[in-house]
Amino acid sequence: MSQELSTTSYALLGLFVFEGPESAGMTGYELKQRADKTLRFYWVSPAMSQVYTELDRLVGQQMVMASDELSGKRRTRRYRITALGFESLQGWLNSSATDFPTLKHPVALKLLMGALMQPDRLRSMLKQYVDDLAVSRADLLAVRTGLGDLEAFRYPALVAEWGLDYYDAETEIVTALLEKLAGLPERPG
Structure with a gap:
């Protein structure tokens, strides 16, 4: 068994x-x-x-x-x-049942505690994350390109396209967060 x-x-x-x-x-x-x-x-x-x-x-x-x-x-x-x-x-x-994904997002976790960070450091972290997203997106785009349009790779190609859309959406979300944080003054001490 x-x-x-x-x-x-x-x-x-x-x-x-x-x-x-x-x-x-x-x-x-x-x-x-x-x-x-x-x-x-x-x-x-x-x-x-x-x-x-x-x-x-x-x-x-x-x-x-x-x-x-x-x-x-x-x-x-x-x-x-x-x-x-x-x-x-x-x-x-x-x-099998499809479980809802559990989001384990270290950047979101740090943003949750953003009041404990200097705003400039917080903005820097988010900018670095946008840069990292661009690198990961480029890696995934290379994978998607490599899959081509072969029938045998139809479903992996769809997942790659989903991932590319995810990176685009995540970049848009974080860019909007950066705009919201743009005017925060540095904290004393």
Whole structure:
């Protein structure tokens, strides 16, 4: 009997689907790279140790199979999704409730306590955040461009477009906040 999988496990299973049936699979390192290039824009990209922990769990539940390749004295372990893993992923996609996202926003948290900061420092923090948004947006735009208009990548492309719209909206919100904070005088001491 399989235990309930974490959302991270399902996210990793989903990353295997893009490999195709002829693929030799991915190493844990390659899976982590793919997570860093994709998940980081809309989900937490798991740490390397978490990737291997989840892979061990998925292998134990026969949702992923592992095979070893030897090259000289070096052993490489590759992972592939199994039919059971694919079935479990589809079940999760089609039947689980969609939770409302929990916003963990360090900039908003600091703004909440903005009365404890000098207004100039607060404005500087928000300006830096707008700059960081531009960098992340450029990274995501490169991902979206790389996906092209291939049918196989239709849904990842839609998520990338959603992310681009998110960065645009977030930039607009923070720019408006900066305008509201423009006239605040520095506090003494």
